[in-house]
Amino acid sequence: SNLSLLILPGDGIGPEVMTQVERVIDWLGDQRGLKFDVSRDLVGGAAYDEHGVPLADETMAKAQEVDAVLLGAVGGPAYDNLDFSVKPERGLLRLRKEMDLFSNLRPAQCFDALSDFSSLKKEVISGLDIMIVRELTSGVYFGEPRGIQDDNEGGRVGVNTQRYTTNEIRRVARSAFELARRRSNKVCSMEKANVMESGILWREEVSWVHENEYPDVELSHMYADNGAMQLVRAPKQFDVIVTDNLFGDILSDCAAMLTGSLGMLPSASLGAPMENGRPKALYEPVHGSAPDITGQGKANPIACILSLAMALRYSFDQGEEAARIEKAVEKVLADGVRTGDLMGPDGGTPVSTSGMGDAILDALSES
Ligand code: NAI
Numbered sequence: 001s002n003l004s005l006l007i008l009p010g011d012g013i014g015p016e017v018m019t020q021v022e023r024v025i026d027w028l029g030d031q032r033g034l035k036f037d038v039s040r041d042l043v044g045g046a047a048y049d050e051h052g053v054p055l056a057d058e059t060m061a062k063a064q065e066v067d068a069v070l071l072g073a074v075g076g077p078a079y080d081n082l083d084f085s086v087k088p089e090r091g092l093l094r095l096r097k098e099m100d101l102f103s104n105l106r107p108a109q110c111f112d113a114l115s116d117f118s119s120l121k122k123e124v125i126s127g128l129d130i131m132i133v134r135e136l137t138s139g140v141y142f143g144e145p146r147g148i149q150d151d152n153e154g155g156r157v158g159v160n161t162q163r164y165t166t167n168e169i170r171r172v173a174r175s176a177f178e179l180a181r182r183r184s185n186k187v188c189s190m191e192k193a194n195v196m197e198s199g200i201l202w203r204e205e206v207s208w209v210h211e212n213e214y215p216d217v218e219l220s221h222m223y224a225d226n227g228a229m230q231l232v233r234a235p236k237q238f239d240v241i242v243t244d245n246l247f248g249d250i251l252s253d254c255a256a257m258l259t260g261s262l263g264m265l266p267s268a269s270l271g272a273p274m275e276n277g278r279p280k281a282l283y284e285p286v287h288g289s290a291p292d293i294t295g296q297g298k299a300n301p302i303a304c305i306l307s308l309a310m311a312l313r314y315s316f317d318q319g320e321e322a323a324r325i326e327k328a329v330e331k332v333l334a335d336g337v338r339t340g341d342l343m344g345p346d347g348g349t350p351v352s353t354s355g356m357g358d359a360i361l362d363a364l365s366e367s
């Protein structure tokens, strides 16, 4: 059966990078026989302009039906003064919330041709390939009670609550163990069980899932502060890292910067399996709508193209085609093809967004 894909280019450079992704999708159809049912719709400011809301109900319903959603980016200066309830990012938040995407996958991968880009020594990051799994729908960003109150002594108190249930921890742990089985079979779970009750429960429940369901996977535990240190000191010791929403937010940004530009970083957000066995899924580059370079042909489409590769691997069981795309990206980088964001101060002439697309399609055709 065809693979159904909803494409939401969004705002700013979103549509520009998505155009290059669509060329890759067409290539997969023509040359590899992968037939997608592609539909396109609006999200963010683009949806607000059309419907007065950053995500129309029909778009939300469509997102619930398809095998995967691929999103570009949302937001931009034109929408900065909108009411909070209709801001572009609310469109993205609605998708995440209603699809219940609790598992956020952020790979940190080093392309050797870019290893000079890292602030770390080449031998520390060369060949790096790790995956951070961040719990995305619970924890301190959502826990109740929350708010700012008077403290009865003339001051105020800001309150947030870190709260995790057994089920919330187990389901994200399962998603990390599943991933590990497809990779190097190692999971490191990070929390602060030394000082947090939720950390104690986190450690117990991850261990429970391990013993009862994934004893074949190697599991270790680490305090998250030590984890941050180890990520910078010796990141290659890790394969899959699983952690909560707050620590995951910080650790995934930290890991991402081990390897270079925002324009290179894909992500996936997964939920529970649907009737066809595939997880609910949203794929998107980590970067935003980059208003400073919008409309200038400068955007790097690689993050979005690698997000498509993640969709092929995790939603469509096409790991081989995913690897083909990743190899093509590796090859063009090794050949010295660079968008502006991948150039050092002394770099040569950058290629345009479509120039990068051309190079990747050429590399795919040679593969
Ligand atoms: P940003 O990621 O859009 O840009 C940060 C810097 O990185 C800019 O200098 C930009 O030119 C550069 N950059 C980002 N992606 C690039 C690419 N593919 N190729 C080359 N250069 C790239 O983050 P910023 O500036 O904080 O936010 C801009 C807008 O995007 C805001 O409205 C923000 O709310 C929104 N945003 C949306 C996100 C999303 O849709 N998931 C995530 C982050 C921000």
Ligand code: MG
Pocket: 249, 250, 253
């Ligand atoms: Mg963050």
